[in-house]
Amino acid sequence: MNDNSDIAKVGFAAEKWELRQPYGPKTFGLLFIAAVILAVSAHRSEVDKGIAETGRAVAYSVGLAEDSKVATGTKKFVDESFPLVISNKTAVSRIEDFDPDNLPLFSSIIEEPIKKFDAEKNEVVTAGHEEYLYQPVGYVTFVGELLLETLELAVWGTILSIGIAIPLAYFGAKGYSPNRFSYSVARAVCSFNRAIPELIAALIFAFTFGPGSVAGILALGIHTSGFLGKFFADDIENSAKGPQEALFSTGASKIRVLRLSVIPQILPQVLAYCQYILERNFRSATVLGIVGAGGIGVELKGRWDQFDYGHVSTILLAIFLTVLALETFTQRMRTRLIAE
Numbered sequence: 467m468n469d470n471s472d473i474a475k476v477g478f479a480a481e482k483w484e485l486r487q488p489y490g491p492k493t494f495g496l497l498f499i500a501a502v503i504l505a506v507s508a509h510r511s512e513v514d515k516g517i518a519e520t521g522r523a524v525a526y527s528v529g530l531a532e533d534s535k536v537a538t539g540t541k542k543f544v545d546e547s548f549p550l551v552i553s554n555k556t557a558v559s560r561i562e563d564f565d566p567d568n569l570p571l572f573s574s575i576i577e578e579p580i581k582k583f584d585a586e587k588n589e590v591v592t593a594g595h596e597e598y599l600y601q602p603v604g605y606v607t608f609v610g611e612l613l614l615e616t617l618e619l620a621v622w623g624t625i626l627s628i629g630i631a632i633p634l635a636y637f638g639a640k641g642y643s644p645n646r647f648s649y650s651v652a653r654a655v656c657s658f659n660r661a662i663p664e665l666i667a668a669l670i671f672a673f674t675f676g677p678g679s680v681a682g683i684l685a686l687g688i689h690t691s692g693f694l695g696k697f698f699a700d701d702i703e704n705s706a707k708g709p710q711e712a713l714f715s716t717g718a719s720k721i722r723v724l725r726l727s728v729i730p731q732i733l734p735q736v737l738a739y740c741q742y743i744l745e746r747n748f749r750s751a752t753v754l755g756i757v758g759a760g761g762i763g764v765e766l767k768g769r770w771d772q773f774d775y776g777h778v779s780t781i782l783l784a785i786f787l788t789v790l791a792l793e794t795f796t797q798r799m800r801t802r803l804i805a806e
Contacts, residue, residue: 487504524602547779554604558597605777609762609784616761617683617788620748626687626693627743630659634691635698641710642702642720652695659692664750668759685759686747697739701732734804741796748792752785 485583508514519536526534542775558564558575566575574599582593601607638652664685671681709727718726729736755763761779769777 475794497519523525541793543775544644546773546775550780550783551605551776552603552780554601555598556601556604556607558599561599564599570601570604572798573599576600578639596719605780606784609765609781612765613653613784613788615679616751616763617748617792619686619751619754619759619761620678620744622683623686623690623751624740624744626683627690627747628740630687630691631694631698634695636696636724638699639702642724652699656692656695656699659688659690659695661692662689664689664754665757668754668757677760679760682751682754682759682761685748685754690743690747691802694739694743698732698736701735702728705731734800737800737803744796745789745793748784748789 519534523529523534523536523540525531526537538590547660555576558566568577577595577597579592580594580596581590583589584591634652634653634656638646638656640649642650643652667685667689668681671684672678675681675684705728709731713723713727751759751761751763752766753763755765756767758764762785766778766781769775769781
């Protein structure tokens with residue numbers, strides 16, 4: 467009898483239980499304040515203008531609007547970006563030490579009329595002919611050479627980044643850094659390196675070392691070392707403590723504990739970080755040429771300024787294919803290294 471009454475009391479009490487709601491008036495108040503702030507920021511950042519222009523472009527494309535700057539600009543760019551430029555044509559007069567009997571593979575010499583405007587006749591007239599060296603795949607070859615240079619920038623930038631990040635990770639990991647001061651300095655250096663954009667760093671190094679690949683390598687290496695140093699240090703701190711304590715109890719040094727216990731745990735993640743940084747450095751290296759730091763960026767910026775959108779599209783497609791191939795290659799290498 468007493469058991470049944472106890473159960474009844476518990477059931478009655480359970481009916482009065484109130485679970486804590488995951489949201490309440492405070493949550494809605496905070497969301498309202500955030501919405502107001504974002505609305506003001508959207509107007510200041512022209513987000514509302516972007517949404518309006520995008521909607522107008524969609525309406526124009528289906529015939530519901532008379533005009534759209536976004537739609538017409540996009541159509542003009544697409545129309546001028548195709549067909550892709552594959553061949554290359556260079557005036558013979560601009561080629562030093564030109565030998566007509568020793569032409570590059572698959573190339574030929576063509577003649578084209580020189581067009582000039584005759585002010586007296588008020589018309590365009592032919593004023594002779596000029597010889598050109600025509601290479602059917604000359605521009606593709608040229609872009610390939612620049613992409614190889616860009617890839618070299620990315621590889622050396624990644625190697626430099628790893629070299630800087632390893633000591634930063636050691637001194638920036640709790641339990642391995644000799645003291646609090648070295649820990650704080652290592653973490654601060656990582657933050658400083660991450661805070662400097664590659665373009666700014668490339669401008670500084672291009673000024674000090676002169677334009678060229680060295681500026682690009684230093685800019686990429688120093689900037690990305692801030693990411694790798696932090697990631698490596700965090701993984702060291704988050705690795706399992708049991709195996710480390712067991713090794714420390716036997717009198718093993720910190721370096722030995724890192725080699726035998728920590729590195730095997732974090733190796734897959736470290737390789738993933740390095741793979742990502744290599745791909746990131748390649749994408750960044752395609753832009754660094756704009757400030758004279760080498761790579762394909764110089765050609766990309768020059769063609770864009772000359773409104774040669776067919777050349778621009780060829781470069782962008784080549785960059786995409788190279789990034790895709792690089793990702794496939796590095797992923798296979800990472801998988802093989804982990805398997806071993």
